[in-house]
């Protein structure tokens with residue numbers, strides 16, 4: 001079933017002049033970009049550059065946001081967006097003393113999915129993330145990769161129009177990573193879901209239709225993988241990124257924004 005948006009055909013996400021202050025520091029500054037509906041967009045950049053903060057702003061979980069941030073046609077954080085967005089954080093958010101199925105059934109009830117519809121919906125998302133064979137295992141006995149797939153299954157329960165995934169493939173073996181990327185593209189192609197996926201692994205970049213490259217709280221580039229390589233005259237996204245970082249250093253100096261190293265209270 002394709003997602004139908006009540007808010008017209010505009011971009012899924014549009015940011016302009018976006019800034020975020022965290023811990024008394026400006027950690028995002030003058031961010032501007034648009035994410036097309038039904039696309040798979042990668043948010044790439046080194047640890048601490050602000051990927052999670054940007055995602056938190058998108059889903060309405062971040063304080064001290066300035067500028068414009070529109071999500072599915074509404075201001076980020078609007079109550080009406082809650083059921084339309086799926087957000088998977090880096091830390092799996094499931095109950096370890098419940099089975100996978102019990103977790104999903106619980107979250108389905110929280111989402112207001114009717115009791116009679118729940119077994120079907122739970123079965124469908126278990127199949128999506130390839131965990132049907134572990135449905136009755138206690139979540140606490142699963143591997144890290146399996147646990148993060150349970151979190152993804154939770155996010156899929158409500159058939160979200162926008163899926164925001166914070167480093168969903170970290171720590172996964174190559175086969176699982178490939179399978180997850182296949183799933184992401186199926187969700188976009190078959191259901192019209194928009195996916196924004198963060199990673200600091202540059203070799204995942206080619207799996208995205210479009211890339212947002214971040215450094216030190218700013219967007220360095222917003223382009224397709226091919227065009228990024230072409231316009232920087234490089235062979236890989238990693239080289240393209242390094243090329244853009246050097247150009248940025250020349251233009252703005254090395255200290256234009258805080259790099260990683262802050263503490264996280």
Ligand SMILES: Nc1ncnc2c1ncn2[C@@H]1O[C@H](COP(=O)(O)OP(=O)(O)OP(=O)(O)O)[C@@H](O)[C@H]1O
Nearest residue numbers: 022023027047048049050051052053260262264265
């Ligand atoms: N709770 C917090 N309070 C204050 N500053 C924070 C907090 N969390 C993160 N920061 C700072 O905000 C900046 C951006 O952090 P963020 O977690 O968004 O980066 P990231 O790109 O997602 O990093 P990673 O890839 O390591 O997850 C960093 O400088 C970090 O130190």
